[in-house]
Amino acid sequence: MSSINVKEIGSFYVAGICEKRENVNPSVHGERIVPIPLRKSSGGYFVHGQMYVHYVKLEKTLARYPLLLWHGGGLTGVCWESTPDGREGWQMYFLRQGHDVYISDAVERGRASWAYCDEMYPNPPIFIHLEHVWKSFRIGPSFDIDPRKRIQWPETQFPVSCLVEFLKQNVPRWAGTFSLAQQAYIDYLLKMKESVVIAHSQGAYMVLEALLKAPGTVKGLIMLEPSALYWPKLDYKNIKALAKIPQLMVFGDYIETSEVWLNYIELLRGYSRAIQDAGGFVDWIHLPDRNIRGNSHMLMMDKNNMEIAEIVQKWMGGKGLIMPS
């Protein structure tokens, strides 16, 4: 593989609120038995609600706009870097194609840090386990800790031998921090001024509202298996605004085995129809229709991840998002 010419690698934060808190440890903690000396956090000025962004800027880009990769729920930007079985991720693919690539960790995920105050995060964190990954991410219909006893979809493209490696990149998540995450994505788009976004799952769930609050900033939107869409405020004026943006949705295999996914698809079809009624168009790619079988929810790390990246790259070319060579 050829090398890439990099101008700069770095990172920054967007959003974040600095506020005084007197009691940062939930009071219940104080009553626990503490076996070693505990430095309890004292009151003071803390920050929360910030988002982390890592970037790689090329010496010479071939794409018109920076490419922003937004991860899904329970994950961080790591999902775009390497695959659990050590192959190259979408970050390297799109760098090789000449995009400046920006990868974020959403509020309270990974390097974005998190706060643990009852007032900030009203609910306990949610942890993900192997069985959840196996079933919800459509790797197979039945899970057992013994690999010989679990059942995977016969053509699965997920690197199943590295399931535990994948679990290592999962992070706790909270319900109830949606508005903080949403605000950070808006700030991010405004800071970038112009960009193309690839959003996966929960990342795509946040994207529509961000597009409306940062109008004109996103020149192309690729949604990988959007878990749902933020629907309530999509009146005709909003739909009209969104209809101007070239949009693509990509779905993997086994959708029909999942009631949750069948429901999402129904919602997303409604969204597509509304965009079409407003004079726009959302391209749909259901991979099995192209005879690409076995993709899980984690398209960017499945064994054929480069084949799917290429489809996305070609779509961007068709929408004028790549410089003419």
Place this chain on the structure above:
Amino acid sequence: MSSINVKEIGSFYVAGICEKRENVNPSVHGERIVPIPLRKSSGGYFVHGQMYVHYVKLEKTLARYPLLLWHGGGLTGVCWESTPDGREGWQMYFLRQGHDVYISDAVERGRASWAYCDEMYPNPPIFIHLEHVWKSFRIGPSFDIDPRKRIQWPETQFPVSCLVEFLKQNVPRWAGTFSLAQQAYIDYLLKMKESVVIAHSQGAYMVLEALLKAPGTVKGLIMLEPSALYWPKLDYKNIKALAKIPQLMVFGDYIETSEVWLNYIELLRGYSRAIQDAGGFVDWIHLPDRNIRGNSHMLMMDKNNMEIAEIVQKWMGGKGLIMPS
């Protein structure tokens, strides 16, 4: 600035234990009032104790070994990437000098993820606030939220106008997870086979034990303001083993204003003497002795961070860790 030729950017995890847990949410959480529907984590197989490693490999290296950057307490690998005021960090500096650069997030920090089970983490998390950063990191003697009322050391090199930006990269930490973090660093050194380590603060606190458990792997060790050293098991045999490794310690300014730091220095002098008695040598650089004034605990992001990086780079050259040109 000239560009760099990059072969690959990616990441991986080391260490981590996959175990069955029945009750992953501490029971007290179940009694809270939950304003929105809560998907409580069910029992299952979870992982914990893993460490995240990000790498940039160059097309052509000028250093003999990969360079591993280990962050300090309450932080993640972000501290090496860019500075809070947007200048280049040590990652770019050492890439430009021809090192393959590896940056880790220690167990339960940042992208390493964290577990929240009473059994795993016996203590509540510790959060860091602005006043703590200001005083402990030796930015100034007296803090106030109003910048006009806080007192900074007159020559401070810390980018004080971006104090809140710096706080954004701080993450909660736990006491009581030391052995998990330690094991991950050992696994990391063994996986790398050969390396040079730059360890900051708490990162340096973990490094000696890791060197002993991964003998022969570390060819050079740079400790930036080591917060303390893991002392107990350093019998003569261990000291003898460590004495073979070229070692450098670097300290900033205002040490004499801090009782904590004066104590550390005392410990570290004892360590240096022991290494010397065993036929080795630890180089000490106290920056004010070289007329480099005003450095905080965060040497890698202070305004003169490149000047200090250059000192480290020259030291490596002197120890034969850079290829002869």
